[in-house]
Amino acid sequence: MSCVRAVRGLAPVCGFQPLAVLSRGVSFSPRQVTSDASFHSVSFSETDHPRVLITGGLGQLGVGLAKLLRRQFGKYNVILSDIRKPSAHVYQSGPFIYSDILDYKNLREIVVNNRISWLIHYSVLLSAVGEDNVSLARDVNITGLHNVLDVATEHGLRLFVPSSIGAFGPTSPRDPTPDLCIQRPQTIYGVSKVHAELMGEYYHHRYGLDFRCLRYPGIISGDSQPGGGTTDYAVQIFHNAVKTGKFVCNLRPETRLPMMFIDDCLRATLEVLEAPAKTLSMRTYNISAMSFTPEELVQEIRKHLPDLQVTYEFDPVRQAIADSWPMVFDDSSARSDWGWKHDCGLPELVQTMLNFTGSDSKMARAN
Numbered sequence: 001m002s003c004v005r006a007v008r009g010l011a012p013v014c015g016f017q018p019l020a021v022l023s024r025g026v027s028f029s030p031r032q033v034t035s036d037a038s039f040h041s042v043s044f045s046e047t048d049h050p051r052v053l054i055t056g057g058l059g060q061l062g063v064g065l066a067k068l069l070r071r072q073f074g075k076y077n078v079i080l081s082d083i084r085k086p087s088a089h090v091y092q093s094g095p096f097i098y099s100d101i102l103d104y105k106n107l108r109e110i111v112v113n114n115r116i117s118w119l120i121h122y123s124v125l126l127s128a129v130g131e132d133n134v135s136l137a138r139d140v141n142i143t144g145l146h147n148v149l150d151v152a153t154e155h156g157l158r159l160f161v162p163s164s165i166g167a168f169g170p171t172s173p174r175d176p177t178p179d180l181c182i183q184r185p186q187t188i189y190g191v192s193k194v195h196a197e198l199m200g201e202y203y204h205h206r207y208g209l210d211f212r213c214l215r216y217p218g219i220i221s222g223d224s225q226p227g228g229g230t231t232d233y234a235v236q237i238f239h240n241a242v243k244t245g246k247f248v249c250n251l252r253p254e255t256r257l258p259m260m261f262i263d264d265c266l267r268a269t270l271e272v273l274e275a276p277a278k279t280l281s282m283r284t285y286n287i288s289a290m291s292f293t294p295e296e297l298v299q300e301i302r303k304h305l306p307d308l309q310v311t312y313e314f315d316p317v318r319q320a321i322a323d324s325w326p327m328v329f330d331d332s333s334a335r336s337d338w339g340w341k342h343d344c345g346l347p348e349l350v351q352t353m354l355n356f357t358g359s360d361s362k363m364a365r366a367n
């Protein structure tokens with residue numbers, strides 16, 4: 001069995017609620033917003049489909065999300081953006097635009113000129129690279145978030161910001177970790193994620209911003225590389241297993257972390273974005289699929305590649321981060337509120353990843 005499934009049909013979604021609106025340097029009332037066309041968000045009755053902007057879209061998750069959303073809403077209704085140069089394939093597959101999340105005016109211009117109605121905020125420095133450059137992580141993850149919150153509020157956008165298992169810390173309950181509990185993360189990444197959750201919920205409460213947030217586990221993908229996180233080993237092992245038959249793991253064998261296949265993660269994102277507001281009892285949800293240790297992953301891969309050789313040389317920074325994160329994620333609220341259900345467990349994940357990396361390396365050898 002592999003982890004491939006059709007996306008649910010598009011349900012109609014409601015527009016933003018015209019409560020008091022926040023604007024940089026300008027304060028205006030809901031009535032003024034309605035009368036000023038240049039500040040009015042696109043309502044779904046005008047277009048049928050949302051107009052989507054994805055920030056930080058050239059990382060591990062953005063290209064896959066754009067592909068999914070373009071299938072659902074049309075190629076030209078989904079714009080990828082980043083500060084990096086896209087590959088020829090990405091550039092040819094749909095609209096791409098340069099956007100530095102720290103440039104507020106540029107962000108606003110893109111939203112206005114393209115009549116954006118959904119903003120999906122993926123720009124980030126992940127947990128391990130964030131510890132290498134705290135000041136940049138603070139800028140991108142916190143100042144960038146402020147820019148996105150303001151532009152989304154000002155223009156009545158639906159805003160999705162992912163959080164992470166990294167939003168929890170050593171004093172959180174780790175097995176299982178519920179939606180609501182102590183959150184005292186010990187990384188700049190985790191601190192910025194708690195900040196994003198709280199700011200988004202505050203803007204929802206204070207200004208009516210349609211903020212939606214999922215706490216993703218470590219995400220495993222075949223056709224995109226992770227960007228410097230603690231869970232990266234669980235992607236890299238497949239590439240090494242297929243190419244060289246050897247892998248050096250930077251976490252200890254018994255380190256248990258929640259993980260998810262990318263297709264489940266992206267589908268969850270679309271589902272929560274489409275969920276009628278009345279089904280959301282919260283604005284920030286845990287989502288989960290499986291939890292495993294490096295040792296358990298190796299055992300599962302060895303069912304297909306019995307000669308795989310693995311050694312463990314743990315990286316102290318990543319190990320300390322992993323030891324402070326949830327081991328098992330409780331996502332019962334997402335399941336009961338808006339019907340979240342994962343498709344892919346560990347055996348299916350391994351089969352799917354080996355199919356992908358195997359065919360990928362055969363193609364590379366043939367070229």
Ligand SMILES: NC(=O)c1ccc[n+]([C@@H]2O[C@H](COP(=O)([O-])OP(=O)(O)OC[C@H]3O[C@@H](n4cnc5c(N)ncnc54)[C@H](O)[C@@H]3O)[C@@H](O)[C@H]2O)c1
Nearest residue numbers: 056058059060061100101122123124162164216218219227
């Ligand atoms: N991948 C995972 O396992 C995982 C797990 C939990 C949560 N998340 C969250 O999902 C989102 C996407 O994650 P990802 O794995 O694709 O991240 P990634 O690190 O792979 O990609 C992040 C992107 O942000 C871009 N970026 C950096 N600085 C920027 C700036 N100033 N302006 C615009 N873009 C900038 C980078 O160029 C990069 O392409 C993030 O919010 C992340 O925290 C990811």
Ligand SMILES: C[C@@H](O)[C@H](N)C(=O)O
Nearest residue numbers: 126127164229230231
């Ligand atoms: C878990 C997640 O947020 C990311 N993959 C990281 O390890 O930093």
